[in-house]
Amino acid sequence: MNALPPVTLMLGGARSGKSRHAEALVEGQPGACVYIATAEAGDHEMAERIRRHQARRGARWQTLEEPLDLVGALRGAARSDGAVLVDCLTLWLSNLLGADRDVETETQSLVAALPGLAGPVVFVSNEVGLGIVPEGALTRAFVDHAGRLHQAIATAAQSVLFMTAGLPLALKTPA
Amino acid sequence: MNALPPVTLMLGGARSGKSRHAEALVEGQPGACVYIATAEAGDHEMAERIRRHQARRGARWQTLEEPLDLVGALRGAARSDGAVLVDCLTLWLSNLLGADRDVETETQSLVAALPGLAGPVVFVSNEVGLGIVPEGALTRAFVDHAGRLHQAIATAAQSVLFMTAGLPLALKTPA
Amino acid sequence: MNALPPVTLMLGGARSGKSRHAEALVEGQPGACVYIATAEAGDHEMAERIRRHQARRGARWQTLEEPLDLVGALRGAARSDGAVLVDCLTLWLSNLLGADRDVETETQSLVAALPGLAGPVVFVSNEVGLGIVPEGALTRAFVDHAGRLHQAIATAAQSVLFMTAGLPLALKTPA
Numbered sequence: 042m043n044a045l046p047p048v049t050l051m052l053g054g055a056r057s058g059k060s061r062h063a064e065a066l067v068e069g070q071p072g073a074c075v076y077i078a079t080a081e082a083g084d085h086e087m088a089e090r091i092r093r094h095q096a097r098r099g100a101r102w103q104t105l106e107e108p109l110d111l112v113g114a115l116r117g118a119a120r121s122d123g124a125v126l127v128d129c130l131t132l133w134l135s136n137l138l139g140a141d142r143d144v145e146t147e148t149q150s151l152v153a154a155l156p157g158l159a160g161p162v163v164f165v166s167n168e169v170g171l172g173i174v175p176e177g178a179l180t181r182a183f184v185d186h187a188g189r190l191h192q193a194i195a196t197a198a199q200s201v202l203f204m205t206a207g208l209p210l211a212l213k214t215p216a
Numbered sequence: 217m218n219a220l221p222p223v224t225l226m227l228g229g230a231r232s233g234k235s236r237h238a239e240a241l242v243e244g245q246p247g248a249c250v251y252i253a254t255a256e257a258g259d260h261e262m263a264e265r266i267r268r269h270q271a272r273r274g275a276r277w278q279t280l281e282e283p284l285d286l287v288g289a290l291r292g293a294a295r296s297d298g299a300v301l302v303d304c305l306t307l308w309l310s311n312l313l314g315a316d317r318d319v320e321t322e323t324q325s326l327v328a329a330l331p332g333l334a335g336p337v338v339f340v341s342n343e344v345g346l347g348i349v350p351e352g353a354l355t356r357a358f359v360d361h362a363g364r365l366h367q368a369i370a371t372a373a374q375s376v377l378f379m380t381a382g383l384p385l386a387l388k389t390p391a
Numbered sequence: 392m393n394a395l396p397p398v399t400l401m402l403g404g405a406r407s408g409k410s411r412h413a414e415a416l417v418e419g420q421p422g423a424c425v426y427i428a429t430a431e432a433g434d435h436e437m438a439e440r441i442r443r444h445q446a447r448r449g450a451r452w453q454t455l456e457e458p459l460d461l462v463g464a465l466r467g468a469a470r471s472d473g474a475v476l477v478d479c480l481t482l483w484l485s486n487l488l489g490a491d492r493d494v495e496t497e498t499q500s501l502v503a504a505l506p507g508l509a510g511p512v513v514f515v516s517n518e519v520g521l522g523i524v525p526e527g528a529l530t531r532a533f534v535d536h537a538g539r540l541h542q543a544i545a546t547a548a549q550s551v552l553f554m555t556a557g558l559p560l561a562l563k564t565p566a
Contacts, residue, residue: 052556054345054521055356056363168555170404171229172347172522173530180348181405188406188556195556203555205343205378206227206363206370208387212558229520230531231538346404347522355523380518380553381402381538381545383562 045070045124045161046199046215052168052191053204062202062209063126063163064098070161073123076104077114079133094128108136111147112154115162123160130166130194134186144186152197164194168203220245220299220336221374221390227343227366228379237377237384238301238338239273245336248298251279252289254308269303283311286322287329290337298335305341305369309361319361327372339369343378395420395474395511396549396565402518402541403554412552412559413476413513414448420511423473426454427464429483444478458486461497462504465512473510480516480544484536494536502547514544518553 045066053059067074076098082088095104103121107114111133118125127133137144155162168191170184195201201213220241228234242249251273255266270279278296282289286308293300302308312319330337343366345359370376376388395416403409417424426448432438445454453471457464461483468475477483487494505512518541520534545551551563 050556054343054363055349055359056345056361056367058363058367167349168346168404169348170346170406171518171520173519173525173534174405174517175348184348184405186406188404188408191556192406192408195558201556201558205387206225206366206376208370208376210385210387210560212555212560229518229538230524230534231520231536231542233538233542342524343521344523345521350523359523380562381400381541381551383545383551385560385562 043069045163047158047161048155048194048198049161049163049200049202050191050194050198051163051165051202051204051209052212054168054171057204058207059165059204060094060128061097062204062207063128063165066163067124067126067161068101070124072160073121074098074102075118075121075123075125076102077111077118077125077127078104078106079108079111079127079129079136081106081108081136108133109140109142112150115154115158121160125158125160125162126165127162128165130164130190131169131187134183134190138183138186144190148190148193152193155197164198166191166194218244220338222333222336223330223369223373224336224338224375224377225366225369225373226338226340226377226379226384227387229343229346232379233382234340234377234379235269235303236272237379237382238303238340241338242299242301242336243276245299247335248296249273249277250293250296250298250300251277252286252293252300252302253279253281254283254286254302254304254311256281256283256311283308284315284317287325290329290333296335300333300335300337301340302337303340305339305365306344306362309358309365313358313361319365323365323368327368330372339373341366341369393419395513397508397511398505398544398548399511399513399550399552400541400544400548401513401515401552401554401559402562404518404521407554408557409515409552409554410444410478411447412554412557413478413515416513417474417476417511418451420474422510423471424448424452425468425471425473425475426452427461427468427475427477428454428456429458429461429477429479429486431456431458431486458483459490459492462500465501465504465508471510475508475510475512476515477512478515480514480540481519481537484533484540488533488536494540498540498543502543505547514548516541516544
């Protein structure tokens with residue numbers, strides 16, 4: 042198994058296999074595996090997705106649910122010696138907007154916290170900007186926020202992967 | 217002309233040139249060319265698309281129209297000695313859902329049938345999961361089904377290409 | 392700084408960093424930098440985007456606003472000795488459709504004009520065909536037009552880049 046760099050960003054579309062691949066990357070590291078879930082089981086569809094994801098991961102995983110305070114969850118997780126998976130940034134962004142938080146400030150705080158983490162972290166996020174420009178101004182703003190967030194994390198990351206049909210494509214590789 | 221591996225998956229967006237490139241791959245093989253169309257000329261827009269596609273392909277092609285029983289069509293086509301083009305999986309999926317078929321079972325049957333085919337087959341499919349998450353639950357389910365179908369075929373394929381603006385990008389290459 | 396080939400196409404999703412990267416490519420050339428904006432400040436959201444883009448570019452840039460006659464603007468810009476950035480083709484297409492122009496004819500005129508230009512040109516355009524097929528027939532037609540336009544420019548270009556999260560991926564490189 043290869044050692045993960047400090048920060049990995051795993052982008053991809055819906056059902057592209059990005060969560061599964063990210064889990065495999067984290068499980069390839071020694072020590073504990075920490076799963077930070079940004080989703081909340083707000084409706085039946087989402088609860089079912091969370092249940093399926095948890096069933097897939099084994100007993101080696103510790104799960105933290107944190108819809109908003111991602112930096113705090115990362116700092117808490119970093120007290121363990123293992124690798125951390127954040128699944129996913131898109132839902133975190135959605136939660137921030139729903140809670141009227143300032144996305145730019147939150148993004149800067151997240152990027153600023155990354156160098157202080159003890160172990161490697163893998164961020165999973167949905168690429169949402171490759172379809173037709175959506176009609177609602179709020180949805181357009183969401184796409185814009187997601188794109189800027191991805192650029193910020195990709196700049197901070199040493200490894201960026203784009204997943205299609207379960208196949209990872211390296212967009213950025215550690216030097 | 218390079219020999220095609222047994223299974224090729226050609227993914228890409230709308231008007232990305234994937235059908236044209238897939239046709240060229242199949243025409244590069246010796247023997248007959250079989251075109252399995254999963255589209256039905258149900259409305260004027262689709263009928264016009266089918267007509268344009270047929271006009272582009274020459275007399276060397278044999279066309280089978282099969283909206284649902286893709287495994288049967290592939291087995292029938294395999295009696296010839298040539299290569300087969302399936303265009304496209306996304307419409308097949310849409311037809312399956314419209315006919316209340318179980319997509320997971322159908323996908324497993326398709327994957328199970330692949331090793332038994334006599335000649336190479338190229339599957340064309342639309343990547344649809346890279347835009348904003350669509351609003352309707354049925355449409356979200358369609359995107360999920362498409363992603364899982366693509367993962368299953370990509371696992372079984374030796375070659376997976378992603379087409380953008382007429383330019384193929386190799387996501388998986390034969391060993 | 393590397394010399395740009397005569398024609399570069401920069402594709403990418405919303406907020407993928409494609410305009411910024413294209414600006415850097417053009418600024419890496421000697422001589423003047425010409426920015427051909429196809430956007431019109433028709434509403435507040437768009438006016439704000441244009442203002443932010445202009446503030447980002449420095450005094451070295453000359454800006455031409457041309458929503459429809461892109462060939463004329465390119466010929467005018469070519470009288471200078473510098474590189475030209477066209478931002479973006481997607482809005483040009485939208486303007487053509489709004490003005491009832493024939494997109495195929497306009498695309499052919501644009502491609503035919505490219506070999507006559509004095510300096511390098513970089514076209515920026517949005518990939519819009521990777522989400523779910525949109526519902527309206529006009530929107531579907533727009534996606535189809537965009538895909539065909541991208542294929543035509545990609546064929547004429549020596550360099551085609553696909554931008555994701557600020558990271559360029561080469562789809563076509565100069566021979």
